[in-house]
Amino acid sequence: MKDLSFAYRRGAEELFGGLSHAFTPGVVTAVTGPSGRGKSTLLYVLGLMLTPSQGRVLLDGEAVSAAPDAARVRVRAHRIGFVFQDAALDPTRTVLDSVIEPALYAGWRLGDARASGSGLLEQMGVSARAGHRPGEISGGQAQRVAVCRALVTDPVVVLADEPTGNLDRDNAAGVLAALSAAAGGPDQAAENPGKGAGEAPAGGGSGGRTVVIATHDPFVLDHADEVLAL
Numbered sequence: 001m002k003d004l005s006f007a008y009r010r011g012a013e014e015l016f017g018g019l020s021h022a023f024t025p026g027v028v029t030a031v032t033g034p035s036g037r038g039k040s041t042l043l044y045v046l047g048l049m050l051t052p053s054q055g056r057v058l059l060d061g062e063a064v065s066a067a068p069d070a071a072r073v074r075v076r077a078h079r080i081g082f083v084f085q086d087a088a089l090d091p092t093r094t095v096l097d098s099v100i101e102p103a104l105y106a107g108w109r110l111g112d113a114r115a116s117g118s119g120l121l122e123q124m125g126v127s128a129r130a131g132h133r134p135g136e137i138s139g140g141q142a143q144r145v146a147v148c149r150a151l152v153t154d155p156v157v158v159l160a161d162e163p164t165g166n167l168d169r170d171n172a173a174g175v176l177a178a179l180s181a182a183a184g185g186p187d188q189a190a191e192n193p194g195k196g197a198g199e200a201p202a203g204g205g206s207g208g209r210t211v212v213i214a215t216h217d218p219f220v221l222d223h224a225d226e227v228l229a230l
């Protein structure tokens, strides 16, 4: 991101104040800061759901935040995975249907989406819950399912908003290990041997994925490769 600022309304407080940072594939970056400073908003801007009021989001050197709507939608669908706060799974869908939805939206064939989704659920240790609905699984399982959903299209960027927010230490370790494994950097999972941790293969070519986590959680801050304070 380059010189990035965002305001929810014209004349409203500018968040981030012209922030620049190069996120690196294979690296897990934790974004932290006091409540209300704009951690979630920054993730939405990086995820192309909000448009910066100043500055740019660049992906492989391309100013994707300034691209026309259709191109932004394509980048979001194919290259970015998002873990929403509190998992935010659709209560009416089964776990597997929730996981494969982004792949179907990105135009994948049903069989390919199911294969990718089932494989991820297996790796994350939640395949036994594939046919259940979110009301029938634990908070830790729901967060791991949300990580599967974010990874199903094999994106190069994974953005996670407070993914360990309401979890105990073991479940937080599991979710963090899954995200570290997704990054595929040198320290992946080895430092975070959480219970039931996933071993999601790193995508995005040999350099792995770029993983950005908005968090207050001291456990995540301790184990992230780098910390960016807002």
Ligand SMILES: Nc1ncnc2c1ncn2[C@@H]1O[C@H](COP(=O)(O)OP(=O)(O)OP(=O)(O)O)[C@@H](O)[C@H]1O
Pocket: 008, 015, 033, 034, 035, 036, 037, 038, 039, 040, 041, 042
């Ligand atoms: N949709 C919105 N419209 C207007 N203002 C908003 C909107 N969403 C958030 N804000 C405001 O923008 C600021 C940043 O909010 P944001 O949720 O990004 O902060 P945060 O650092 O993630 O906070 P927390 O740690 O409490 O989750 C806050 O002042 C918030 O009230």
